[in-house]
Amino acid sequence: MFGSPLNPLVYLVRNAAKSVPMVGVIALAVMLIAWIVALMNSIPDSVKAVYSYSQYSLGVTPRGDPAMTPKLVETFRNECPVPIERIIVCRGSSAVVRSIVGEWPFVVLAFNQDDMDYFLDKHFVTGIEGRKPTVGRPEALISEPVARNLRLKIGDVLLGPDKSDDYSPQEVRIVGIAKTSEWMMLTDLEYHKANHFPPIDVFLVLAKDRATQAELDDWALERFKGDRAKLFAYRELEESTNEMFATLYQILNVVIVTLVAVIALMIGMLMNIYQSQRLVEFGLLQCIGYARKVLLKRSLKEALWVTVAGWASGVLIAHAMLRIAYAVLMEPRAWALNTMDPKAFAYTLVVPVAIFAVGSFTVLNRFRKFDPVSIVERRLV
Amino acid sequence: MIQSLQASLVYEDHGKEIRACDAIDLEIRPGEFVGILGPSGSGKSSLLYLLSGLKNPTFGAVLFEGRDLGQMADDERSRLRMEAFGFVFQQPYLLGYLSALENVMLADPSRNLRQRALELLDLLGLSEKTGRLPHELSGGERQRVCVARALASRPRVIFADEPTAALDHANGVQVVQLLDAHRGDGALVMVTHDPTMLEGSDRIVHLAEGTIHGEETRQM
Numbered sequence: 001m002f003g004s005p006l007n008p009l010v011y012l013v014r015n016a017a018k019s020v021p022m023v024g025v026i027a028l029a030v031m032l033i034a035w036i037v038a039l040m041n042s043i044p045d046s047v048k049a050v051y052s053y054s055q056y057s058l059g060v061t062p063r064g065d066p067a068m069t070p071k072l073v074e075t076f077r078n079e080c081p082v083p084i085e086r087i088i089v090c091r092g093s094s095a096v097v098r099s100i101v102g103e104w105p106f107v108v109l110a111f112n113q114d115d116m117d118y119f120l121d122k123h124f125v126t127g128i129e130g131r132k133p134t135v136g137r138p139e140a141l142i143s144e145p146v147a148r149n150l151r152l153k154i155g156d157v158l159l160g161p162d163k164s165d166d167y168s169p170q171e172v173r174i175v176g177i178a179k180t181s182e183w184m185m186l187t188d189l190e191y192h193k194a195n196h197f198p199p200i201d202v203f204l205v206l207a208k209d210r211a212t213q214a215e216l217d218d219w220a221l222e223r224f225k226g227d228r229a230k231l232f233a234y235r236e237l238e239e240s241t242n243e244m245f246a247t248l249y250q251i252l253n254v255v256i257v258t259l260v261a262v263i264a265l266m267i268g269m270l271m272n273i274y275q276s277q278r279l280v281e282f283g284l285l286q287c288i289g290y291a292r293k294v295l296l297k298r299s300l301k302e303a304l305w306v307t308v309a310g311w312a313s314g315v316l317i318a319h320a321m322l323r324i325a326y327a328v329l330m331e332p333r334a335w336a337l338n339t340m341d342p343k344a345f346a347y348t349l350v351v352p353v354a355i356f357a358v359g360s361f362t363v364l365n366r367f368r369k370f371d372p373v374s375i376v377e378r379r380l381v
Numbered sequence: 382m383i384q385s386l387q388a389s390l391v392y393e394d395h396g397k398e399i400r401a402c403d404a405i406d407l408e409i410r411p412g413e414f415v416g417i418l419g420p421s422g423s424g425k426s427s428l429l430y431l432l433s434g435l436k437n438p439t440f441g442a443v444l445f446e447g448r449d450l451g452q453m454a455d456d457e458r459s460r461l462r463m464e465a466f467g468f469v470f471q472q473p474y475l476l477g478y479l480s481a482l483e484n485v486m487l488a489d490p491s492r493n494l495r496q497r498a499l500e501l502l503d504l505l506g507l508s509e510k511t512g513r514l515p516h517e518l519s520g521g522e523r524q525r526v527c528v529a530r531a532l533a534s535r536p537r538v539i540f541a542d543e544p545t546a547a548l549d550h551a552n553g554v555q556v557v558q559l560l561d562a563h564r565g566d567g568a569l570v571m572v573t574h575d576p577t578m579l580e581g582s583d584r585i586v587h588l589a590e591g592t593i594h595g596e597e598t599r600q601m
Contacts, residue, residue: 004490005476005483014478284474287435288488288530289463291456373435376470376542377426 006285008301018274022267023310026355029263030314030348031321033256037344038322038337039100040252044241045336046099049145050106051237053182056122057088057204058217059107059232060224066200072229076205079223082216088115088204091192095159095166095185097149100335108140108159108185109204110192116141122206123182130154130176136190138168141176143184145334153177158185169195183334256347260354268358271303275366282367283375296367303359307352315345382568383409383432383538387441390427390591401427403591404441409538414561414569416579419588425572426542428588432570433466433540434458463489467531467539467567469560471546473523475515481526482511488533501529505559521552528556532563539564541571545578553578 004010012019060076062068073087091110096103111119116132125143133139140158142150152158152174159168172187193199205220207213217233224231275282282295322339330337338344390402401424409415409432419425430436431443434450443450445465450458462468467488475484485498502511505525515523524544531539541560545553553575560569561581571579579585585597 005479005486006490011478280474281476284470284476285487286459287462287470288468289459289461289466291459293456294459373430376435376468376472376474 006298008298008305012302012305019306022270022274022306023313025263025267025270026307026310026351027314027317029259030311030351031318033259033348033351034315034318034341034344035321036252036256037347038318038339038341039325040245040248041341041343042330042335042337043100044245045338047104047241048238049334049336050097050099050104050183051234053123053184054232054237055210055234056213057206058213058220059202059204060220061092061202061230061232062200063228063230065228066198068228069201069203072224073203075223076220080205080216080219082207082212082219084205084216085208086115086118086206088119088206089201090115090204091189091196091200092202093159093168093192093196097146097183098333100330103165106146106183106185108187110187110189110196112189115189116186119184119186119204120178120180123178123180123184125178125180127179128176129179130174132176133186133188133191134175135188136194137188138170138172138191138195139175139188140172141178141184141186142174143178143180143182145181145183146185147174147177148332148334149183159187256350260350263351264354264358267355268362271359271362272366275299275363279370280375282370283372286370286372287376292367292370296363299363299367300360303356303363307356307359310355311348311352314348314351318344318348382411382446384444385428385432385438385441386444388431388438388443389440390424390431390436391439400591402431402438405431405591405593407432407586407593409568409570411537412566412568413584414564414571414582416582416585417570417572417588418574418576418579418585420574423588424591425574425588427591429540429542429570429572433468433538434462464534465537467534467536469524469527469531469539469541469544469556471543473515473520473527473547475523475526477515480512480514481507481518481522481529484515484526485529485533488530492534494533497535498529498533501532501563502526504563505529521548521555524548524552524556525559528559528563531560535565536567538568538570541569543573544571545573545575550577557581 060072062072076084076087088111092107095106095108097106113135132141142152142158147153154174154177156174157171158174159166159172161169205216207216214235217235220231221233285295286292319339322337326337326339385405385407387404387406388402389400389404391398391400405428417425417428431438437451445461481502482498485501486494488494499511502508505528507522507525510518510522539560544556548556557578573579582599584599586593587595
């Protein structure tokens with residue numbers, strides 16, 4: 001099956017009681033690292049998913065003076081070098097969504113009917129289960145991810161007087177669920193104006209597509225720097241999210257390096273034990289004419305097979321476990337988790353590299369000091 | 382074919398100089414069966430390791446067909462041991478995870494020895510046990526597999542280091558007879574402390590305290 005009796009796989013397969021545990025330890029280490037990184041990444045990914053709608057619009061609120069809004073809108077209309085598709089003047093109130101690390105703030109946007117239609121179309125809504133909110137009524141339309149996240153269905157209360165984080169003086173019930181992957185909570189502008197405080201008009205500036213929206217955002221961030229306007233751009237969200245997690249990733253790196261060092265040393269010790277158990281084999285083979293470098297190469301190939309098999313198994317197990325975690329934990333709450341996260345799997349590459357390096361050092365060290373005659377003379381057995 | 386020219390093997394043991402072999406002059410000729418006889422500690426095995434290139438002489442030289450084994454690189458000396466020499470050791474050393482047949486085929490991985498290995502195992506009475514692992518064989522059977530491995534590449538010299546030490550007398554005699562019978566044109570150099578094992582030898586070299594104390598030519 002393997003050709004030569006000294007094919008490295010012959011030893012590994014026929015000594016499965018020794019090789020499988022080593023493969024298993026490596027696989028577990030790889031799985032653990034992939035898991036930690038993928039779950040860590042799910043947090044910023046979830047941030048970006050929750051606020052993804054802001055890729056298609058720039059939110060602007062006046063600062064200090066509600067009367068600034070029309071002036072700001074005019075500035076956009078007159079000065080913006082990027083073609084503006086639409087400016088939606090609206091109102092907003094706060095709500096919360098649930099994340100893997102607790103509650104996050106979210107905005108309930110209040111639109112007139114025409115702007116709502118445009119907004120839904122702009123955010124890839126393919127249909128609505130139920131209907132849109134009626135003018136002047138305490139009704140809300142939410143998207144599917146929001147419904148899953150908050151476990152809400154049509155008829156449930158989205159905002160209400162008893163909810164401190166999702167406050168509205170009247171119970172705002174859900175009348176429709178929009179079919180889209182974007183997160184959104186929408187109510188009717190008339191209801192909002194009549195019931196919510198403070199009475200400040202805000203607005204969204206929308207470009208034709210994502211690319212031009214990014215250009216528009218960049219221009220606006222520069223133009224309104226120091227001005228009496230607060231801008232909510234997706235780029236800023238991305239930057240602050242990345243910044244927020246930078247320190248966490250540094251800590252993660254230390255944890256992973258420590259974990260890899262421990263695993264590599266452990267595997268090195270295991271390899272040392274296994275090499276010791278095979279001294280008779282190496283001694284015999286060297287005596288009957290196998291050159292030291294041939295045996296060394298064979299041992300290194302065995303170490304390589306073990307590490308590659310361990311890494312590959314770990315990646316497969318990690319992927320399977322991440323899929324299970326996504327199906328059981330994440331997807332029902334609409335949390336993001338990339339089961340094929342390239343960064344998570346890239347982090348695991350250090351495991352086989354470190355283990356192979358330590359394993360090779362162990363093998364080289366063994367062979368350097370090894371005298372085959374001591375075996376056939378029975379001095380070492 | 383093999384010449385030991387004033388070859389000495391000296392090492393230190395706890396600060397004391399030990400002369401395992403002391404200025405040994407010996408020649409092994411093609412096809413002859415040479416027995417090296419002596420009591421324990423006389424330097425028999427050390428002499429065998431010098432003659433086979435497993436150890437380098439501290440002084441003097443060992444030549445194989447005019448080439449100094451001590452001057453060869455590890456690769457070259459290893460290749461020579463694999464291609465020209467066969468070995469049988471005191472203990473029947475086999476790789477535990479390989480079958481009897483695979484163990485015999487280890488003699489030279491660069492050649493397809495499968496057919497030759499099967500023939501040898503058949504000649505040595507192991508045709509039914511070619512697929513057995515070493516732990517499924519008796520001590521005598523294991524040593525016969527080692528004999529087959531030593532013969533597989535048709536070596537020019539077979540070195541046997543007390544090959545009967547771990548066997549009962551009957552099995553020991555059988556192993557020596559098998560080595561002698563199937564070595565073809567190859568020389569056989571056998572170390573033993575049991576003179577009855579050398580009945581078929583052409584020459585016996587008597588060793589004591591690391592030096593040759595006499596040679597006895599038996600038959601030619």
